[in-house]
Amino acid sequence: MKQETLKQILSAQAAKQPIVLASNLNTNEQLTLTPDQIGHPDWMVAALDAAIRSDKSRVTDAPDGTPWFFNVFNPPLRLIIVGAVHIAQPLARMGLEAGYDVSVVDPREAFASAERFPNITLIREWPDEALQNLALDARTAVVTLTHDPKLDDPALHVALKSAAFYIGALGSKKTQATRQQRLTDAGFASAEIARICGPIGLDIAAKSPAEIAIAILAEITQTLRQERS
Template sequence: MERFDNIPEIALGWHREGKGAVLATVVETWGSAPRRVGSQLAISSEGEIEGSVSGGCVEGAVVVEAIEALEAGESRMLEYGISDGDAFAVGLACGGTIRVLVEPIGAVLPEAMLADLVAARTARQPIAYVVNPTSGARSLTADGFGTRFRMDRSGFEEDGETFVAIHNPPLRMLIVGAVHIAQALVPMARLAGYDPTLIDPRESFGSEARFPGETILHDWPDEGVASYGLDSRTALVLLTHDPKLDDPALEQALRSEVFYIGALGSKRTHAKRVARFEEKGYSAAEIGKIHGPVGLDIGAASPAEIALSIMAECTEVLRHGPQSGSEAPSEKAAG
């Protein structure tokens, strides 16, 4: 998954400044294309660019086409690749081919529609931009395309005519318990594209010395979770073993849209957790959202290996959808 960018925001800003702006989007790739479908490049009438649609000189060719399209007030579908006879020159040395849709803001992509797209992104609301390059039909929707949203996968539908550009909020991971496993999990999560945040009221645990440069909330978990907010692009990982800290966070998460909930502890610990939440009136479906013991069963023993198992399970749920939960690494049986 690619890092979150602000290409639509930049294009909208240029347009509103009167510069004129174009969005170029990779809509299809074959072979070893350097950028994934959905990657974008913003171009102003003055030749300013932000973003990328390839790893080489395709940008230069796209800029020329984009400025011409802006002047003509029309969209264009561009194709580059090995068939051009100069694959090295366009940064597709491995024989890849890409198609790029060029859309001037205003004349082709309505300013109001782009503004709505930007507003949804700002509000952390998953949104899909749906366009038929042939007919010119365009729309925004948050409904349907469930698999595309989960997989962060833009692309053409089976009809070969409808292109869906997925705009998901950045992934976040909220970790309750600034313990030794968290020290390994935080950098792993960041490498995987998550924005991690720690919650632990125990300042000796959640210290700058133990987690240099990280966001740490010294709140009780129920207060920290409430202020942080939970949504469909958030994973919650509970690492304290202490019901006084874990349960208040769980109570909010079970009736939220978080895509992953993982809780450290042995099977015995998890059974007690399930019983507590049954007594509180939570349904079997709600309780079933908890992956406990947390992590895929990879035979993990060290804190780093357990953190790896958590990231693996979190990724599995994100990409494949909710599952019934997995057996835990062996060390967690001690919980």
């Protein structure tokens, strides 16, 4: 690989843009491909699109039988945490470690402080505004942790209308039931509401904030990997 090619991949990653490195495994010719480029052969454009859409790198044969390796570098998956509460602190750190681009949304500045969340993107806005601006997609997980319907519900409304691959809401079975009722009253169908994982997290009898964060991240991982593979 040319150093220049490596720099192109790193700048695309820094700009959070998808990029694919195509390597001819016979001649070692390499091309960096992005979705907006024109002039490439049809088979290559199709392989590029498939790699980016499926998030899977793979070997594809050109029409002449030459094997090419398409290595996809998609922007990181995103984890949006609504509620800068205690559980959000270990969850944000663990999310970073698992490779997520983590944002914490909370309009309460005392909660969403840089002291409590070093190196994490903090968005001090109301969750509905914030989540609309974040353009949730199929590579995004949304977790609501505030317990406060004034903050959690608007976030869930936006999340349920999006393609987010995971939506989880903290709260007991009783809290879940009242939340479901509010969402029903707001016009959401039961199939839509069923997308919300709650009580949140895998049942590992977690107690401390860090343990609950492990349970949540485990459930996000399970949803991501089991449904996509």
